[in-house]
Amino acid sequence: MKEIHNEDLKRKLIENSDYTAKFSVEVMAETRLLHIMAGDYIVKEGEQPAYLFYLARGRAKLYATLANGRISLIDFFAAHCFIGELELIDQQHEPRAVQAIEECWCLALPVKPFRKRLLSDAIFLRHICISLTHKNYRNIVSLIRNQSFSLVNRLAAFILLTQNDDVYHEKHTQVAEYMGVSYRHLLYVIAQLTQEGLLTKARSGYIIKNKSALIELAREMEAEGALP
Template structure:
C-alpha cells in the first residue's frame, strides 16, 4: 500500500465518483488517497481494516481463507464501491480477504479517528444502506445467473472480469465453486475456449486471444446486471 500525496489527483477522483456527496459536511475532506498494486491485499482475512475504503479505480476480489487452508471465492469489487463498511458497522464482524486484481486506487478514511463521526452521520448511513441493498440484489442476480445462463456465457463474463493485462489466471477449483459447476465441467469449457481460439495457454496462464468473441458470449450475462 502506498499513500499518494497528490491533491489534484485526489480531488479529480473525488469529483468523478461524487465522493463528497456520500458524507456529511467536511468529512470527505479528511480522506487519504491510497494505491494498491496487483496481488496486494486491501483487507487481510481476520484482520480488522484500519480504513473505510472507497474503491475509485481498479478491480479486487473477495474470498474467505478457511481453517483447512482452502480459499473460497465470494465476490468481486469494481468501482465505485465501499470496502470495509461491514467491519465499520459491526466491529465484531470477521473480515474476509480483499485482494487486488488490477492496480487499485481508494479514497480512505481512518476508522479509528473517524468511526464515531461516520456512525453518527445520517448522510453516510443512508448511502451505506443503499449500497448494501444494491450489493444484496447483485448477489441474488449472481445466484440466479448460475441457473439462467450457460457455463460458456458465465465463464466468458468471469474471464473478462478477472483478467489482468490480457491474462486469466484464477484457480480452477475456486472458479468451479463460484460458478456452481464441477471442476471437470469447467476444464472442459476452458479447453473448448482454447480450441476455438478465444484463449491461448502459455507459461503465464491463459492469454485472451479473441476478446470480442468472449464479449459476445458474455453480453447477455453482463446485460442482466443493468
C-alpha cells in the same frame, strides 16, 4: 499498499467519484490517497482495517478461507464503492480478504477517529444501505445465472471480470466452486474456449486472444427478459 501524496490526483478522484456527497461530515482534510498494485491486499483476512476505503479506480475480489483450508471466492468490487464498511459498522465482523485484481486507487478515511461520527451520519448510513442492497441484488443475479445459463456464457463473463491486461489466471478449484460446477466441467469449457481461439494457454495463465467473442458470449445473458 502505498500512500501517495498527490493532491491534484486525489482531488480529481474525489470529484469524479462524487466522494464527498457520501457524507454530511467534513472528510476532505483527513482523506488519504492509497495506491494498490494488482495482487496486493486492500484488506487482509482476519485483520481489522485501519481505514474505510472508497474504491475510486480499479477492481478487486473478496474471498475467505474456510475451516477446511479451502479458499472461497465471494464477490467482486469495481469502482465506485466502499470497502470495509461492514467492519466499520460491526467491529465483531470477521474481516475477509479483499485483493486487487488490477491496479487500484482508494480514498481512505481513518476508522478510529471517524467511526462515531460516521455511525451518526444519516447521509453516510443511507448510502451504505443502498450499497449493500445493490451488492445483495448482484449476488441474487449471480445465483440466477448459475441456474439458468450455460457455463460457457458464465465463464466468458467471469474471465472478462477477473482478467488483468488481457491475462486470466484465477485458480480452477476456486472458480469451479464459485460457479457451482465440477472441476472437470470447468476444464472442459476452458479447453473449448482455447480450441476455438478465444484463449491461449501461457505460463501466467490464459491470454485473451478474442475479447469480442468473449463479450458476445457474456452478452447472451443480458438479453432483454433474460434477467429480472
